[in-house]
Amino acid sequence: MNIQFTYLPGDGIGPEVGAAAMAVLQATTQRFGHTLEAEHHLVGGAAIDAGEKPLPETSFESCQRTGAVLLGAVGGPKWDHLKGADRPELGALLPLRKRLNLYANIRPCKPYEALLDRAPLKRDRLEGTDFVVMRELTGGIYFGKKGRDAEGAYDECRYSESEVERIAIKAFDLAMTRRKKVTSVDKSNVLETSRLWRETVERVASRYPQVELEHLLVDAMTMHMLTRPTAFDVVLTENMFGDILTDEASVLCGSMGVIPSASLSDAREDQRVVGMFEPIHGSAPDIAGQGKANPLAMILSAAWMLRLSFGLNPEAAAIETAVEQALASGDVTGDLGGTLSTDQVGSQIADRVRRAT
Ligand SMILES: NC(=O)c1ccc[n+]([C@@H]2O[C@H](COP(=O)([O-])OP(=O)(O)OC[C@H]3O[C@@H](n4cnc5c(N)ncnc54)[C@H](O)[C@@H]3O)[C@@H](O)[C@H]2O)c1
Numbered sequence: 001m002n003i004q005f006t007y008l009p010g011d012g013i014g015p016e017v018g019a020a021a022m023a024v025l026q027a028t029t030q031r032f033g034h035t036l037e038a039e040h041h042l043v044g045g046a047a048i049d050a051g052e053k054p055l056p057e058t059s060f061e062s063c064q065r066t067g068a069v070l071l072g073a074v075g076g077p078k079w080d081h082l083k084g085a086d087r088p089e090l091g092a093l094l095p096l097r098k099r100l101n102l103y104a105n106i107r108p109c110k111p112y113e114a115l116l117d118r119a120p121l122k123r124d125r126l127e128g129t130d131f132v133v134m135r136e137l138t139g140g141i142y143f144g145k146k147g148r149d150a151e152g153a154y155d156e157c158r159y160s161e162s163e164v165e166r167i168a169i170k171a172f173d174l175a176m177t178r179r180k181k182v183t184s185v186d187k188s189n190v191l192e193t194s195r196l197w198r199e200t201v202e203r204v205a206s207r208y209p210q211v212e213l214e215h216l217l218v219d220a221m222t223m224h225m226l227t228r229p230t231a232f233d234v235v236l237t238e239n240m241f242g243d244i245l246t247d248e249a250s251v252l253c254g255s256m257g258v259i260p261s262a263s264l265s266d267a268r269e270d271q272r273v274v275g276m277f278e279p280i281h282g283s284a285p286d287i288a289g290q291g292k293a294n295p296l297a298m299i300l301s302a303a304w305m306l307r308l309s310f311g312l313n314p315e316a317a318a319i320e321t322a323v324e325q326a327l328a329s330g331d332v333t334g335d336l337g338g339t340l341s342t343d344q345v346g347s348q349i350a351d352r353v354r355r356a357t
Pocket residue numbers: 013017072073074075076077089093256257278279280281282283284285286287292293294295297335
């Protein structure tokens with residue numbers, strides 16, 4: 001198969017973890033007899049520095065055409081003085097998600113055995129934790145009207161019933177393939193959007209009688225995630241709550257540097273699901289350029305791209321196994337207590353994929 005995708009390294013550690021993931025993709029495609037066709041494009045601060053908009057039209061057109069996007073991260077202090085859509089986050093990442101209709105963002109929380117003792121929680125609390133956050137990605141406060149007026153500033157939060165319904169369906173469908181439990185997180189004691197969220201989720205739930213539904217308020221959820229992380233299967237939530245809860249969940253897994261994500265749309269006419277795959281972490285300006293960044297989240301995002309955009313399950317599994325072996329052998333970066341550089345982790349995992357039988 002020819003694996004044609006759009007590669008957007010972006011800013012900060014994005015190009016560093018991206019190079020490691022590309023090395024692993026090269027090894028994997030060679031090993032399984034595929035060809036790799038990565039369309040490299042600028043995005044975020046890197047595009048701004050080249051005199052372009054944060055999301056150049058040529059970059060977007062490539063994403064739209066290939067329907068499979070591997071993204072590092074965007075943003076950083078260098079571009080923090082910029083306002084509104086001139087910023088990498090608002091001018092590139094959010095439009096990419098919106099224009100590609102990537103409304104379903106999937107972020108896993110399943111600590112690796114080798115990392116159980118690196119998380120701040122006690123091992124016996126963490127053991128057995130295995131949940132997935134289904135985060136709504138194209139609505140809510142991120143995309144509402146925002147601005148300044150004489151009195152101050154505002155960010156409007158809106159959800160339509162259909163936006164809630166389609167992400168709820170994704171969560172229940174996923175739960176049907178797992179342990180059949182959905183925990184819906186909202187703030188329905190205060191927010192009208194959350195009241196609509198809860199009513200709509202209840203209605204969707206009635207079509208899935210085998211799935212247990214639990215509602216939690218988001219403030220309480222931040223606590224429950226630490227006190228009973230094994231109680232969750234699929235956590236369904238809106239855009240901003242999902243952003244915050246998934247950084248918290250990454251702590252249970254030992255580092256931000258090991259959590260991949262998939263942002264998916266519905267299938268196109270050619271039956272391909274459009275997807276963008278990126279680590280949940282950002283551009284980590286504090287460690288950029290030092291070879292310290294953990295590339296595992298980016299490597300796992302590349303594996304998810306092979307599985308979800310190209311249907312290449314054994315190929316994705318080969319990468320995931322290699323990552324697990326690297327973790328078990330301690331062949332990791334400093335955030336996980338290892339001594340390897342970003343590149344070294346990438347080439348170790350590439351070698352493991354090449355050697356796998
Ligand atoms: N998807 C994205 O493009 C994305 C996501 C989050 C943040 N950002 C942007 O990134 C910039 C920095 O944001 P931040 O500092 O709040 O969050 P961050 O995720 O970049 O970093 C938070 C902390 O985690 C560490 N970290 C992150 N990824 C790591 C990795 N792979 N290996 C080792 N350590 C890692 C960093 O060193 C830092 O101490 C901001 O401009 C923000 O808007 C972009």
